[in-house]
Amino acid sequence: MQKLIECVPNFSEGRRVAVIQKIASAARRVRGAKVLDVEWDRSHNRSLITIVGAPEPVFKAVYEAIKTATSLIDMNKHKGEHPRIGATDVVPFVPVSGASIKECVVLSNKLGRKVARDLKIPVYLYEASAIKADRVNLADVRKGEYEGLKNEIETNPHRKPDYGPSKLHPTAGAVVIGARKYLVAFNVNLDTHDIAVAKKIASRIREKNGGLVGVKALGFKVGGYAQISMNLVDYQKTNFDTAFRAIEKEAKKFKVGIKSSEIYGMIPLSSLVKAVATTFKAKDFGEEQVLEKRLYE
Amino acid sequence: MQKLIECVPNFSEGRRVAVIQKIASAARRVRGAKVLDVEWDRSHNRSLITIVGAPEPVFKAVYEAIKTATSLIDMNKHKGEHPRIGATDVVPFVPVSGASIKECVVLSNKLGRKVARDLKIPVYLYEASAIKADRVNLADVRKGEYEGLKNEIETNPHRKPDYGPSKLHPTAGAVVIGARKYLVAFNVNLDTHDIAVAKKIASRIREKNGGLVGVKALGFKVGGYAQISMNLVDYQKTNFDTAFRAIEKEAKKFKVGIKSSEIYGMIPLSSLVKAVATTFKAKDFGEEQVLEKRLYE
Numbered sequence: 121m122q123k124l125i126e127c128v129p130n131f132s133e134g135r136r137v138a139v140i141q142k143i144a145s146a147a148r149r150v151r152g153a154k155v156l157d158v159e160w161d162r163s164h165n166r167s168l169i170t171i172v173g174a175p176e177p178v179f180k181a182v183y184e185a186i187k188t189a190t191s192l193i194d195m196n197k198h199k200g201e202h203p204r205i206g207a208t209d210v211v212p213f214v215p216v217s218g219a220s221i222k223e224c225v226v227l228s229n230k231l232g233r234k235v236a237r238d239l240k241i242p243v244y245l246y247e248a249s250a251i252k253a254d255r256v257n258l259a260d261v262r263k264g265e266y267e268g269l270k271n272e273i274e275t276n277p278h279r280k281p282d283y284g285p286s287k288l289h290p291t292a293g294a295v296v297i298g299a300r301k302y303l304v305a306f307n308v309n310l311d312t313h314d315i316a317v318a319k320k321i322a323s324r325i326r327e328k329n330g331g332l333v334g335v336k337a338l339g340f341k342v343g344g345y346a347q348i349s350m351n352l353v354d355y356q357k358t359n360f361d362t363a364f365r366a367i368e369k370e371a372k373k374f375k376v377g378i379k380s381s382e383i384y385g386m387i388p389l390s391s392l393v394k395a396v397a398t399t400f401k402a403k404d405f406g407e408e409q410v411l412e413k414r415l416y417e
Numbered sequence: 418m419q420k421l422i423e424c425v426p427n428f429s430e431g432r433r434v435a436v437i438q439k440i441a442s443a444a445r446r447v448r449g450a451k452v453l454d455v456e457w458d459r460s461h462n463r464s465l466i467t468i469v470g471a472p473e474p475v476f477k478a479v480y481e482a483i484k485t486a487t488s489l490i491d492m493n494k495h496k497g498e499h500p501r502i503g504a505t506d507v508v509p510f511v512p513v514s515g516a517s518i519k520e521c522v523v524l525s526n527k528l529g530r531k532v533a534r535d536l537k538i539p540v541y542l543y544e545a546s547a548i549k550a551d552r553v554n555l556a557d558v559r560k561g562e563y564e565g566l567k568n569e570i571e572t573n574p575h576r577k578p579d580y581g582p583s584k585l586h587p588t589a590g591a592v593v594i595g596a597r598k599y600l601v602a603f604n605v606n607l608d609t610h611d612i613a614v615a616k617k618i619a620s621r622i623r624e625k626n627g628g629l630v631g632v633k634a635l636g637f638k639v640g641g642y643a644q645i646s647m648n649l650v651d652y653q654k655t656n657f658d659t660a661f662r663a664i665e666k667e668a669k670k671f672k673v674g675i676k677s678s679e680i681y682g683m684i685p686l687s688s689l690v691k692a693v694a695t696t697f698k699a700k701d702f703g704e705e706q707v708l709e710k711r712l713y714e
Contacts, residue, residue, distance in 0.1 A: 124709070124712075126708070154711075154712055156708075156711050156712075172708065172711075172712060173712075216708060216709075217709065360697070361696075361697065364697050378698060379698070380698045380699065380700060381697045381698050381699045382699055382701065382702075383693075383699055383702050383706060385706070386706055386707070386708045386711075387706055387707060387708065388707075388708050388709070389686075389707055389708065389709040389710075392689055392690070392693055392707060393689070395693060395697075396680075396689055396692060396693065399658075399696060400657070400658065400661050400678045400692075401675060401676070401677045401678050402677065402678045402679055402680055403677060404679065405679075405680050409680060409682070409683055409684055410683070410684060410685075410686050410689060411423070411453075411469065411513055411683045411684065411685050411686065412421070412513075412514065412685070412686040412709065412710055412713075413686075413709055414451075414453050414469075414683075415421075415451055415453075415469060415470075415713050416709075416712050416713045
């Protein structure tokens with residue numbers, strides 16, 4: 121099976137559309153990498169590019185995008201609401217199909233070394249790639265932002281980057297690179313207006329309270345109905361069908377049914393296949409049986 | 418959404434592998450059409466090529482394959498167990514995604530006219546493309562086979578082809594072209610050794626007996642367990658999840674559970690997406706949310 125990964129580099133440019141397009145074009149020129157999406161936000165002054173493909177082309181496309189962003193964005197002139205430390209601010213590698221999180225960790229290290237060596241940008245490793253415990257969370261790495269890090273990186277040994285110089289790049293700042301699992305956003309709407317029920321169920325199923333592995337859940341009121349809004353941060357362990365059944369079971373205790381559910385945004389084929397295999401006890405069912413999957417082999 | 422169709426032309430050659438490869442290569446050379454599979458059987462002396470892509474490239478690839486088969490296969494020398502009337506024996510067009518059966522009917526007619534005009538082969542339209550009621554079933558069209566049709570096509574007005582001459586092509590014979598829906602093969606294994614239960618459930622759910630639309634079902638014993646083996650000939654109306662739930666309900670009446678199920682062969686992404694949307698009440702969930710789907714747009 122072809123290995124498929126996703127990378128979603130975030131850039132500190134959300135206003136000059138020509139600059140964003142140049143960065144995206146640099147990625148598009150790499151054969152075998154597909155730019156699925158380019159988004160930007162004026163008030164955050166920030167953009168993100170979704171690149172999908174086999175590991176090597178995605179690596180090349182991301183590097184080309186970073187190189188272009190380095191030449192076109194000056195952090196000394198950048199203002200925006202969103203926290204950031206560099207022209208290329210954060211670069212997550214995500215396994216989609218046939219690839220492991222470990223392979224994405226290896227790739228993030230390879231990119232980190234190359235960015236440090238060829239572009240002279242200090243690199244911090246975060247999430248699954250983090251070497252230091254206090255660099256797992258992005259917010260911790262970005263503390264003080266570009267302006268604060270400028271001095272700290274040179275004077276505070278705790279802020280020394282994982283790769284590259286202990287000095288910000290004069291215009292591009294620093295970059296955070298790492299690997300994380302694919303996040304599935306899944307909401308379940310209950311057949312009740314009582315938000316308290318949603319909050320109670322959310323509290324019971326979330327991992328933090330001893331519920332389902334990799335499930336973050338909150339209760340909301342949406343369109344008049346109680347909703348359990350979830351991030352499934354490890355769908356290989358807890359997929360949306362498992363979350364659905366757990367909520368269904370808990371809701372029954374309140375004599376409440378499920379009105380509808382919502383898979384939000386994009387989902388890897390493997391999550392769908394896994395949900396079908398589990399729900400219908402079709403344990404041998406695999407991605408390679410999906411006709412469309414075989415079209416780009 | 419990109420339109421995707423499948424075409425599986427059957428050729429009367431299952432022994433000379435070089436010939437089969439030349440036919441497949443002719444299809445492969447057409448840009449935008451993907452040859453997913455080439456299969457052949459020596460005793461049937463027959464091969465089939467699975468071509469998938471947008472309607473126009475698939476049309477071209479199938480035509481090139483037929484043209485090549487016409488030049489390389491001589492029906493006067495063909496012997497095989499499987500019924501056949503021509504070098505290219507039967508050509509079904511199947512909608513996979515974003516395309517309707519009507520579009521496949523239009524395409525089959527376009528191919529029929531071109532094959533009749535440019536290759537001088539008589540063409541019969543079958544299945545959804547059939548103009549005459551007694552040509553819907555393939556077996557009826559192939560009655561008498563190549564040898565019998567040779568005389569009949571010239572003398573019996575009921576055997577007059579839908580396109581082309583009322584005379585077999587001297588080496589390539591005739592061809593059957595048409596459109597049919599995608600067939601999903603789905604088996605459900607019961608948690609019992611009693612084949613009678615499988616037979617009873619199969620009889621209750623099959624369309625013929627007033628059961629589920631588009632469901633053909635038989636009871637078997639497989640690996641010691643009772644199995645309901647199904648062909649879902651219209652998964653847009655009755656998908657595998659609906660069949661599963663119907664069987665589950667019927668089995669309960671016999672105090673029998675479901676042991677496992679099996680999706681056999683390839684399945685279109687739309688069938689998976691539909692099953693997930695129905696089962697988890699996620700009515701807005703669509704194919705375009707599947708990451709892999711967007712890779713070949």
